[in-house]
Amino acid sequence: MIRTRFxxxxxxxxxxxxxxxxxxxxLLARQSGGQFILRIDDTDQQRNVEEALQPILDGLRWLGIDxxxxxxxxxxxxxxxxxxRSDRYRAAVxxxxxxxHAYRDYATPDELKAEREAAEREKRPFRYSRRFMAxxxxxxxRFEGEGRQAVVRLKMPTEGTLVLDDLVRGRVEFAWLSxxxxxxxxxxGTCLYHLANVxxxxxxxxxxxxxxxxxxxxxxxxxxxxxxxxxxxxxxAHLPFVAEPGSxxxxxxxxxxxxxxNRDFAQLVEHGRKIAAAIGHAVDADGFNPVIVDFYKTxxxxxxxxxxxxxxxxxxxxxxxxxxxxxxxxxxxxxxxxNKAPASFDPQKLMAFEDWHFQQLPAQRKLELxxxxxxxxxxxxSPPTPDQRQIVEEAVAAAGDRIKVAGDILLFPYFFQxxxxxxxxxxxVAKYLPQSRELLVKFRDCLVAxxxxxxxxxxxxxxxxxxxxxxxIGQIIHAVRVAVTGQSVGMGVxxxxxxxxxxxxxxxxxxxxxxx
RNA sequence: GGCCCCGUCGUCUAGUGGCCUAGGACACUGGCCUUUCACGCCGGCAACACGGGUCCGAAUCCCGUCGGGGUCACCA
Numbered sequence: 001m002i003r004t005r006f007x008x009x010x011x012x013x014x015x016x017x018x019x020x021x022x023x024x025x026x027l028l029a030r031q032s033g034g035q036f037i038l039r040i041d042d043t044d045q046q047r048n049v050e051e052a053l054q055p056i057l058d059g060l061r062w063l064g065i066d067x068x069x070x071x072x073x074x075x076x077x078x079x080x081x082x083x084x085r086s087d088r089y090r091a092a093v094x095x096x097x098x099x100x101h102a103y104r105d106y107a108t109p110d111e112l113k114a115e116r117e118a119a120e121r122e123k124r125p126f127r128y129s130r131r132f133m134a135x136x137x138x139x140x141x142r143f144e145g146e147g148r149q150a151v152v153r154l155k156m157p158t159e160g161t162l163v164l165d166d167l168v169r170g171r172v173e174f175a176w177l178s179x180x181x182x183x184x185x186x187x188x189g190t191c192l193y194h195l196a197n198v199x200x201x202x203x204x205x206x207x208x209x210x211x212x213x214x215x216x217x218x219x220x221x222x223x224x225x226x227x228x229x230x231x232x233x234x235x236x237a238h239l240p241f242v243a244e245p246g247s248x249x250x251x252x253x254x255x256x257x258x259x260x261x262n263r264d265f266a267q268l269v270e271h272g273r274k275i276a277a278a279i280g281h282a283v284d285a286d287g288f289n290p291v292i293v294d295f296y297k298t299x300x301x302x303x304x305x306x307x308x309x310x311x312x313x314x315x316x317x318x319x320x321x322x323x324x325x326x327x328x329x330x331x332x333x334x335x336x337x338x339n340k341a342p343a344s345f346d347p348q349k350l351m352a353f354e355d356w357h358f359q360q361l362p363a364q365r366k367l368e369l370x371x372x373x374x375x376x377x378x379x380x381x382s383p384p385t386p387d388q389r390q391i392v393e394e395a396v397a398a399a400g401d402r403i404k405v406a407g408d409i410l411l412f413p414y415f416f417q418x419x420x421x422x423x424x425x426x427x428x429v430a431k432y433l434p435q436s437r438e439l440l441v442k443f444r445d446c447l448v449a450x451x452x453x454x455x456x457x458x459x460x461x462x463x464x465x466x467x468x469x470x471x472x473i474g475q476i477i478h479a480v481r482v483a484v485t486g487q488s489v490g491m492g493v494x495x496x497x498x499x500x501x502x503x504x505x506x507x508x509x510x511x512x513x514x515x516x
Numbered sequence: 517g518g519c520c521c522c523g524u525c526g527u528c529u530a531g532u533g534g535c536c537u538a539g540g541a542c543a544c545u546g547g548c549c550u551u552u553c554a555c556g557c558c559g560g561c562a563a564c565a566c567g568g569g570u571c572c573g574a575a576u577c578c579c580g581u582c583g584g585g586g587u588c589a590c591c592a
Contacts, residue, residue, distance in 0.1 A: 009592050041592055082592095109590080125518045126588080151590055169521070178519050178588085186590040193592050217520055217587040238521085241586085246526075248584050264527095264543080312528065312541095319530035319540055339522095339529080342585070346527050349542045359555090402554045474551040481552065489553040 002034030003207050006060075006067075007197070009041045010052035014059030014293040016345065017212065017242040017251050020310045024239060025210045026065045027311075027333040037204055038070030040081045043196050049083065059293040063303045064326060069204070077204045082196050085203075089191035092199045092229060093152055093184060100135075101228035102184060104150040106143035107132040128153070128181045152185035154221060162220050167208075167237035167335045174220045182221050198222050202231040210237040210335070213342075214250070237335050240314050243344040251345055253291045265290070268347035272299045275407035279376035290347065300373060300406025305357040309350045313343045323356060355404040366396050369406040379416035391415050391499060398455075398495035414485045415499055419511055428488035433512060436479035439469065443476055444509055453502045455494040462494070483512035 004025040008018055029036035038060075042049050057071060069075025079085060096102035111132070119126035134140040134150065143150070157176040164172045184195040201209060216238040226233060242251045245262045259265040268290055273283045281298050282288060289295055296306055304326060311329050312322070315338050324332065358366070371392060375382040384392065395415050396403065403409055414422045433440075446461045447453075462480075466473050481493050484505055490496060497505045 007592090011592095044591060112590095120517080123517070172520070174520070180588065182588095183590050188590080190590090192590075197592090212586095213521070214586055220520095240522075243585085248522085250585080309528095314528090316529055322528095322541060341522050343528065346542070349528065352542055355555095400555070404554090472551070478552065487552090491553075493552080 001207070002029055002032040003037060003205050004029045004034065004210055005037040005039050005201070005204060005206050006065075007039040007041045007200075008053075008056050010049045010056065012052040012055055013253065014056045015251075015253060016291050016293060016310070018056075019059070019063065019065075019293055019306070020242055020313055021210065021212055021239060022060060022065050023063075023307060023310055024237075024315070024333070024335070024338070025208075026067075027329055028208060028210060028335065029068075030330045031333060034207075035068040036066075037075070037077075037206070038067035038080065039200055039204065040071060040083075041193065041196075042081055042083045043191065043193055049081070055294060059297070062297055063293070063307060082200065085196070085200065086191060088199050088203060089196050090185075090189070092195060092225075093191065096154070096184070096225065096228055097152065099228055101155055101224070102152050103130070103155050104134045104140060105130070105132055105153045105181075105183075106134055106140075106146075106148040106150050108148065125178065126180075127177075130181070149187040151183045151187050153181040153183050154224060156181050156221070156224060162223055164219060164223070164236060166216070167210075167235060168240075168338045168340060169216065169238050172216070176220070176224075179220050179224070184225070194218060194222055195225060198225045198229070198231070201234060202226065202229070206234055208237065209234045210239065212241045213238045214241060237338070239338060240340055240342040242313055243342040245344055245346060247344060248342050250342075251291055253289055256289050256291065259291075264346070264348045268351065271405075275299045275373070275405070275410055278410045278413075279373060279407070298407075300369065300408070301354050302357045302361075302369075302406075305354040306350070308357065309353040313345070314339045323353075351404065355401065358404055358406075359401050363393070363397060366403070366406075367393055370396055370403070370409040373407050373409050374416060377410055377413070379410075379413055388416070394495075394499045395491075398491045398499060400491070402491055412485075412490065414487070419504070419508055422486050422508070424486040425482070425488060428482045428486075429512075429515075432478040432482045432488065433515075436476055437513065439471065439476045440479050440483065440509060440513060442469070443480065444506065447497070447502065447506055447509070450502075453498060455492070455498045458494040458497050480509070483509045 006018075006022040006025050008014070026036045028034070040049070040053060053071065060067070067073060069077065070080045093102065097104070105128075107128075112128070115129060116126050132143060132148070133153075134143055140150070156179045160176050162174045162176060164174070166172055182194065183192060185191050219236060223233060243249055244251050244255070245259060245265050260269060272290065272295055273288070276283045276288060276298055287294075288298070293306070307326060307329070308324050311324060311333070315333065317332050317337065361369075371380070371384060374380040374384070374392065380388040380392065392409070395412055396409070399409075399412060402411070443462070443465055446465050447458070450457050450461045462473065462477065466476065477493055478488065481490060481496070482488055484493075484500060485496060500508070
């Protein structure tokens with residue numbers, strides 16, 4: 001029975017790199033009929049754990065990464081918050097102390113710092129001298145008499161090597177000598193992450209520890225602890241991390257400004273901001289950032305597209321397969337095929353996956369996804385009237401793959417705006433309207449006469465008009481578009497006219513003609 | 517700096533000694549379609565970090581170099 005876990009800290013946001021780690025853990029559990037556990041690493045007691053956790057939980061749920069045990073669902077091994085498990089950790093510390101695998105250390109931070117600096121000066125690797133180690137009551141009494149306070153440190157071995165068989169890394173060796181006597185319990189009695197991690201993984205019966213590569217170097221101390229505690233060693237798999245676009249550095253939420261210098265990244269952000277602004281969502285740099293999952297949710301990306309893209313960031317099935325459904329990923333995923341090298345996040349490729357997945361959707365589904373954006377933007381009633389629904393349906397169909405993200409419906413606001421509300425792109429107006437004025441006046445009559453007022457009829461009407469006038473279609477079609485939509489780009493003009501209907505089309509042309 | 521990890525087109529990757537004059541995808545780019553935009557179609561550019569071995573034969577194995585990253589907290 002495979003049991004995996006994802007252990008986020010309540011930071012207030014779900015990092016895209018975290019998603020990949022969670023996904024791989026989830027996939028592994030789901031494909032084997034095992035369990036995926038969510039544990040909250042909140043040992044550095046913050047104020048608003050619940051508040052800082054909610055976006056993470058929401059993000060995971062939105063992505064379809066559900067957990068069998070953890071916050072909000074409970075489970076037989078709870079609590080699943082590290083802050084509520086301190087007695088478990090203290091008991092483990094006691095056992096480590098009793099077994100001689102850890103010791104109380106009374107060195108002050110300054111004394112420690114001095115040792116570190118001395119080692120650096122002499123250009124030798126630092127290793128704590130254990131000068132203030134206390135293993136007997138007498139020693140403790142003496143140090144405490146000096147007013148010192150104790151932390152608990154691991155008493156790491158000084159010889160031999162640890163051999164780790166990592167599912168993605170292969171065989172990795174560490175010399176015990178180069179490991180530090182890490183602190184596992186602070187002077188105030190609270191425990192540190194590594195200890196908590198080992199205890200929890202054991203308590204929750206985690207069989208496979210799948211986590212980011214940055215934890216590889218931390219593994220020896222964890223193995224030391226779990227062996228000292230008599231726990232079985234889980235199977236480890238250290239994933240390459242998700243890197244910045246065009247670099248090998250770890251992707252970081254705080255470096256958005258730097259990423260914005262990357263053209264593709266800037267494009268993605270700009271596209272997102274436009275949509276977010278239209279629906280009244282705050283677009284400040286901190287809360288609205290493509291490194292965070294919430295960004296995609298806000299803009300209307302498909303969770304299955306993000307899942308698909310993330311799965312391929314460091315994993316592949318073969319030389320061809322690109323598009324996977326959730327179910328296919330569950331069936332095909334394997335840690336053996338996870339890459340070792342970091343994979344950098346490519347906004348354009350994500351968008352390509354989004355596009356593909358969105359175009360797979362049936363019209364009805366697209367409609368459901370798109371309507372909330374129009375509602376939030378105040379372009380349709382909530383819920384939309386039957387007439388509005390009709391227009392949305394036609395617009396989505398006519399837009400075709402121009403809508404890649406649900407929020408892209410806002411590219412076509414003019415269907416839902418009154419003539420007065422519709423914004424005019426002055427540059428487009430200046431470019432196409434003046435020289436086509438006369439033609440536009442004449443073409444108006446074709447629109448009056450067209451029967452029925454649908455795209456094929458209108459197209460025929462325009463071609464007849466063009467033939468009769470002896471002009472090129474370009475001399476009239478752009479003017480019509482600008483007059484009717486206010487823009488120079490968009491979906492097919494005839495579709496646009498048909499969706500707008502005769503009355504509104506004529507009204508807008510009239511309006512354009514009457515502009516000073 | 518010590519220790520550990522990593523190194524195939526710009527990016528994600530296929531590749532486990534001959535099928536590789538290195539395949540696919542995204543991006544870029546030329547053309548077609550369309551007098552918008554998007555899609556689609558056809559074509560192009562573009563990589564085994566470097567140097568030594570081993571071998572009849574190396575992107576694939578070994579050694580070294582270089583480069584990148586991670587980690588060395590009373591953070592997680």
